[in-house]
Amino acid sequence: MGVNKIYNVGIIGFGGMASNHFKQSKELDRINMKGVFDINPERMEFAKANGMVTYESREALLNDPDIDIVLIATPNDVHREIAIEALRAGKNVLCEKPVTIESWELEEIMKVAAETGKVFTVDQNRRVNKDFVAMRRAVEQGLLGDVYVIESRVEGSRGVPAGWRIDKKQGGGMMLDWGVHLIDQIMYMYDAKVTNVFCKMYSINYPDVDDNFRLTMTLDNGVTAHIEVSTNNFIKHPRWYVLGKDGTLQIDDWDCEGKIIRCKDREDTWSAEIPKSKAGPSKTMAPRSDDSVDIIPISAPEDVVDNLNPTYWQLIDTLDGKCELKIKPEQAMRVIKVMEAAFQSSETGEAIKTDI
Structure with missing residues (x-):
């Protein structure tokens, strides 16, 4: 052609x-x-x-x-x-x-x-969402050190649109609507196998389909991905919350406003006295001194379409x-198999061992 x-x-x-x-x-x-x-x-x-x-x-x-x-x-x-x-x-x-x-x-x-x-x-198409790209770049640049947990959430409070989206036979529900995107983002980000899937699905307002779910994926590179989609949340969590050995990332919403707080001093010298904080007397939960961390602001990447x-x-x-094609059917197949394991896990109440 x-x-x-x-x-x-x-x-x-x-x-x-x-x-x-x-x-x-x-x-x-x-x-x-x-x-x-x-x-x-x-x-x-x-x-x-x-x-x-x-x-x-x-x-x-x-x-x-x-x-x-x-x-x-x-x-x-x-x-x-x-x-x-x-x-x-x-x-x-x-x-x-x-x-x-x-x-x-x-x-x-x-x-x-x-x-x-x-x-x-x-x-x-959500592989190019600016919030995802900002998170991915921060991780790949090593700003957090070795990452071990990624939390990804999409939350609303208006329920599910009527029509086929609330019909199980037609493929309705949030796992097939939003879950497919959020799982794809994680699997696109990492060249790693999913070894374990645990999922709890809820049908709060729509008895035939999942209108909320909580999914945990374990990858063979040591990362645990926790994905949540909700349609009955009136107070939202951050869009992204990522834990690394050297820092924590938070992106609040689609506008990409967020920050990384990165450790520059472990403060691992413990005094004999137990300090008092809002958590009560506690050494482990006592607030960290401001000069022991760097705060790195996050904003929307301007070069992303x-x-x-x-x-x-x-x-x-x-x-x-x-x-070659960049969005391959083989990649979509892996996502579908994770979703199938998620449905199985929710039905049985058990974690599903996988090799996806």
């Missing part, structure tokens, strides 16, 4: 997320959102009003020889069948997350992608033959 080729995209499922793709595509000079198929007539009318072709069926869209890429943005339970149909129709595929509900579904997609020679990728563009850039570069 030519380096200057404009890639035509056909969208199957033109809901809120696909609308976001459509708006974002205005910034991509080599992506043309050509047409849409959706089972909702109102969404078809909206697409037509925005200058896109509307197809009478998804088969009609897949049979259009001008379509180079199919964007799948339907409810999660039909990702597999649509992806396979699109690949066999000779289309490259960009699938919204979670790529599938279960790992066997992705295995089938990957097999068909290999048979057809078409490119299949997933919209794991935090939107859908990098997802499309990596797809375009792959189709151009410039590089």
